[in-house]
Amino acid sequence: MFIAHLPSGYILAKVLQKKFKTLPIHSHLFITVTMLGAIFPDIDLFYFYLIDGRSVHHHQYFLHWFAFWIPLFFIAFFCFWKSNFQSKWAALASTFFLAALLHVFLDTFVGDVWLLAPFVMEPFAFFEVSARYQPWWLNFIFHWSFAVELVICMWALIIFIKECKSKSLS
Numbered sequence: 001m002f003i004a005h006l007p008s009g010y011i012l013a014k015v016l017q018k019k020f021k022t023l024p025i026h027s028h029l030f031i032t033v034t035m036l037g038a039i040f041p042d043i044d045l046f047y048f049y050l051i052d053g054r055s056v057h058h059h060q061y062f063l064h065w066f067a068f069w070i071p072l073f074f075i076a077f078f079c080f081w082k083s084n085f086q087s088k089w090a091a092l093a094s095t096f097f098l099a100a101l102l103h104v105f106l107d108t109f110v111g112d113v114w115l116l117a118p119f120v121m122e123p124f125a126f127f128e129v130s131a132r133y134q135p136w137w138l139n140f141i142f143h144w145s146f147a148v149e150l151v152i153c154m155w156a157l158i159i160f161i162k163e164c165k166s167k168s169l170s
């Protein structure tokens, strides 16, 4: 996934805000932290390009493992639940880790993800993108799955515009 991670984080934040109506955090901070979580796993690209010399697919690094994010999310959410949904830090950690999980899940759409890493090192993707064009990223842009990315972007934009309109009316 290329362009939809950040908007998907925005959508997730808005969904969570609707679900937990009385979050103990300022709305802007909650949305920012969720959006950061939604792009955070890709910071391993720095390691991939600058240190590892592109020797393995960056989805093999631990920031793209479900086994890394799932326990973190459950620990944070348990703390949030134990605090009777009042702990600011537990709420922010929960949403950050959940957004990172969403990132890895969206990456499985057309990009190989090592689902059971580090226990089983086998890549998985819901749909394959065949290599037809150069540079490599054009293969993803011209693939039908890019339309899904555009839909996610449009969805986030619609929520944002609605939000702005309701604020200007109130």
Ligand SMILES: [Zn+2]
Binding pocket: 041, 042, 064, 103, 104, 107
């Ligand atoms: Zn990624």
